[in-house]
Amino acid sequence: GAVVSQHPSRVICKSGTSVKIECRSLDFQATTMFWYRQFPKQSLMLMATSNEGSKATYEQGVEKDKFLINHASLTLSTLTVTSAHPEDSSFYICSAGSGGGTKETQYFGPGTRLLVL
Amino acid sequence: AQTVTQSQPEMSVQEAETVTLSCTYDTSESDYYLFWYKQPPSRQMILVIRQEAYKQQNATENRFSVNFQKAAKSFSLKISDSQLGDAAMYFCAYSPNAGKSTFGDGTTLTVKP
Numbered sequence: 323g324a325v326v327s328q329h330p331s332r333v334i335c336k337s338g339t340s341v342k343i344e345c346r347s348l349d350f351q352a353t354t355m356f357w358y359r360q361f362p363k364q365s366l367m368l369m370a371t372s373n374e375g376s377k378a379t380y381e382q383g384v385e386k387d388k389f390l391i392n393h394a395s396l397t398l399s400t401l402t403v404t405s406a407h408p409e410d411s412s413f414y415i416c417s418a419g420s421g422g423g424t425k426e427t428q429y430f431g432p433g434t435r436l437l438v439l
Numbered sequence: 440a441q442t443v444t445q446s447q448p449e450m451s452v453q454e455a456e457t458v459t460l461s462c463t464y465d466t467s468e469s470d471y472y473l474f475w476y477k478q479p480p481s482r483q484m485i486l487v488i489r490q491e492a493y494k495q496q497n498a499t500e501n502r503f504s505v506n507f508q509k510a511a512k513s514f515s516l517k518i519s520d521s522q523l524g525d526a527a528m529y530f531c532a533y534s535p536n537a538g539k540s541t542f543g544d545g546t547t548l549t550v551k552p
Contacts, residue, residue, distance in 0.1 A: 356539050365530065365542045366484075413482060419538055426537040430476075430484035 324350045324420040328431035335406055336439055343401045343434045345372075345416030351396035352418035356428070357389075360413045372399040372416075406438040441466045443533050445543035452521045453551050459506075460516045460546050462531030468492075472534045473507065473514045478545070479527040487529070490514065518548075526550045 325348040335341050345355055353374045358366040370391050371379040378391035388410075390402040399418075403410050413435050417428040442465045452458035464473070475487040490498045490507050497505050502519045518525055528547050532540040 354538060360482075363528075363545075363547075365544045366540075368539055368541070371539055415482075415484065417484075427486065427489070428534075428537070428540065429486075432481070432483050 324429045326429045326431040332435040334437045340404045345399045347397045347418040350420040355399040355418045358415045411438045443543040447546045449547045451549040457519045462514045464533045472537045474532040475516045476530045477527045
């Protein structure tokens, strides 16, 4: 199956700093990628839809100025957590679709664990 | 808004036995996609099985099969001949277009040797 990578796999940062997380589709192109957030032993919550070449679409309640998304190419989307605070500590997962149309299947990255001190 | 409900926070099964995980959803759409994902301790999301709502036939993938009841908006997962490697958190998910998904709260499956 298709492969999606995320970098870094884990990051620890100080409160007030910004952190960038990369999501790459390694062997296919993805015009759309999705960013999710998962707290321990909880469900995945969709944060935003990353659209190649245009602005991201954010879910209700997600601060777009805090979670900056850039989808500069068909294989790369980045999520930047700006001015991170301890409550931003979480597991962030991206997904990208391959196949298109009714055959599209979402492939998930391995996730990034963020700890804000 | 679409919602996905998994009413079993935890389930356990004896190795080699069969277990069924429940999922119900709410939508006003007629065409959509349903998924079961497995999340082991590594937290990598793995697609287990996928069902397109317009297909009446229940999807199967080796030991995994679903019981899709469209009118009842029910989508249960049956795992046959359970193996120790099946132990994980299982998420039911709904998607209107095979893109972004709404996930249930998950069911933690324990497999007893």
